[in-house]
Amino acid sequence: MGNTVNGIIAFIPSKHCQKYLLGDLEEMPIDKMVDLSSLQLRRFPLRVCAFTELVKLYLSDNNLNILPPELELLQNLQILALDFNNFKVLPQVVCSLKQLSILYIGNNRLRDLPPELCFLKSLQTLWIESNYLTNLPVVICELTLLKTLHAGCNPIRQLPRELKNLTELRSIWMSSTLLTSFPHVLLEMPFLEVIDVDRNGITFFPNLSHMTNLKLVIYDHNPCRNAPKVAKGVRRVGRWSEESPEPKKKSEVEAEVDKATESKEAQSLPPKDTANQSNEVTEDETAVPQHSV
Template identity: 70%
Template sequence: MGNTIRALVAFIPADRCQNYVVRDLREMPLDKMVDLSGSQLRRFPVHVCSFRELVKLYLSNNHLNSLPLELGQLQNLQILALDFNNFKALPQVVCTLKQLCILYLGNNKLCDLPSELNLLQNLRTLWIEANCLTQLPDVVCELSLLKTLHAGSNALRLLPGQLRHLQELRTIWLSGNRLTDFPAVLLHMPFLEVIDVDRNSIHYFPSLAHLSSLKLVIYDHNPCRNAPKVAKGVRRVGRWAEETPEPDPRKARRYALVREESQEPQAPAPPLPLPPTNS
């Protein structure tokens, strides 16, 4: 589990400033990790920046909306978790941490990412899910070593064509967006291993059988009338997933017809005829 340090933060209001006290955080932890998740932080404790050899810093589930410039002193940082905070913009100082491999930015209020993010050329994993993104920032396509991209639960309708240049990308999570068509750029990324487009509005899936590295495709909760065709051995999660390589179109049409009929109001049954009476 490691030597996880948790801080108790107290806020002492004053006329012009707000002081806070961080306890149990006086020396560099042996595992080079500081975990301040869920500490009700509203300001980042600058004292942490004195731990120059820090490798992992977890600030998840706080109330942060800014970071001090002193954070740039942590040039050995490889993992930074800023998810579940109140960031409306990514602090520029984050883009100076050039050793970052994993960056968690999910569940904030980000509408874009700064162009300076392309300085993080060691980044392998980027989590930007559950923000306010209406398009995937172009700068993401400049992160040449990116392997995993979590961009679900935004408002994405399209993906940029430049995404195909991320030849190290293996996993892309796009669930809970506003895609109405399967992103065409993904058809030109044969190195992808996992594609998740669950909970979108995709009506038709093209064949994915040519994606030679594909291992898993998740397409459930879409109003589709076909399943994506995949190569042998690829796992599918969604309607008709048990059929290989794809459902019989007649079955798909019959399924849709039955579904539509089941939603139509049923006419009342005619009354049964009365038995004849003996006069």
């Protein structure tokens, strides 16, 4: 009921109705944070722009599609949440907020990002999930301090080679995109700690054991025929992840050689004994994970 009332009042531009939505937002909050999420706002409240010392501004889950140029006055802003709105393009005024370190613009209608995004030199975390991006915008590769990138739930088919220039990047989340092969550029980014390619169309995973900083790989829900090989201590989430990714010890290799030799000798036994051997092979094969689409 509350959201319905807010939705109706949001259409009325009178000061009385806007005050109903914004409450007693007259003075700069002590914690330098303003949270206007889930108020069904259709226009940005200009009075917020008077709070020039504001550090955090949350506008999530509204009906916004534009922002006023006065937003540029908030030069101390470090966190801006615009997710779950109706933005078809990212307002360029956002790119003027040079102290931003975290930007949420997921769950909108974005098909691209403006080249001016590169002005956000302090940006460390970027959420662009659940938009209409068919390619990862190359301008993201100019955000040299970026540490975390959430780009899942977009129809992205490939990643730009320029991504490897983001040497500060530590985690990349690409779940539920349209990747059909593991992005080669990620193999050239040994500094990555988290890779999430869950729910894609990847059929084969390359060896990732050279990525010594890697801590977590999420590759579940892919039509893959193998699990990615990783270095010791790396956690994997996906099919066959329980298999040890570590190189086999010499003793284990010798034991396998002995077992193979015994198996070869057993094959030279009379037919009545090879029948038992055949049953043992069948049981071993059923223990191997089978590929399924």
